[in-house]
Amino acid sequence: MRGLHERVRACAGRLAICATLLIAGCETLAAADPNALWQIVHFDCAPAARTTDKTGVCSSVDISHRYAILKDRNGLAQHLLIPTDRISGVESPLVLAPDAPNYWADAWNSRGFVEASLTAAHRETLADDRLGLEINSAYRRTQEQLHIHIDCMRASAVEALQRHRNDAPNRWDWDTIDGARYRIMRVSGPTFDVNPFDIVARDKQAPDAMAAQTILVTGAGPSAQHDGWLIVNSGTDVDGGTGSAEVLLDHQCKVAENRP
Secondary structure (H helix, E strand, O other): OHHHHHHHHHHHHHHHHHHHHHHHOHHHHHOOOOOHHHHHHHHHHHHHHHHHOOOOOOOEEEOOOOEEEEEOOOOOOOEEEEEOOOOOOOOOHHHHOOOOOOHHHHHHHOOHHHHHHHHHOOEOOOOHHHEEEEEOOOOOOOOOOOOEEEEEEOHHHHHHHHHHOOOOOOOEEEEEEOOEEEEEEEEOOOOOOOOHHHHHHOOOOOHHHHHOEEEEEEEOOOOHHHHOEEEEEEEOOOOOOOOOOHHHEOOOOOOOOEOO
């Protein structure tokens, strides 16, 4: 019985962490517990989906595609895609495995959760070039579980990236945005059938090279199906680069204007 009681107490402690994270926001707890996101998905959301067909504290759990969607309290509409597998981040070889899920495509297809939050806040629907997906480098993240931010783009970033709307596809072009150097590749529609991890890793194959990378994906124009997508990449290994493209996102979603 003692062992059972200890397991119950441990489980209760993990659920308490989940509840605290939802109240405080991911960034607040990150310094105290860099494994908080993993604990939420592994001990609450995924088990709930497997045993009760519910999603725990998460907005959604897709067991077959191995990810969960969590609303982050930091921001108006920000959601996070979090794998249900234990994956540290952008540097993990698991994201490049032949059978790895395309978490970026899953994140793009999950943008409806951002839209629902905007609708609830009486905000306008986002065009595809105003929605961004982003992952931080190993040196700029606060959590030791891979997560992709799904949120609004910053207006200045939308404007800067417009000049790449008609770039020739499948090649890198360099640009400076808000003082940092990024390389940008446009990929064509109508479906998002590429994996940005694979594309960035073509010339960043070593784990330590991938660890330095930040990646952002957004629509190349208002309709990604027509205009394609932009893969935006920088890293701490680039002169003038950055390990976090999260600055190109706006967690307050100013690009989504208030409805009349």
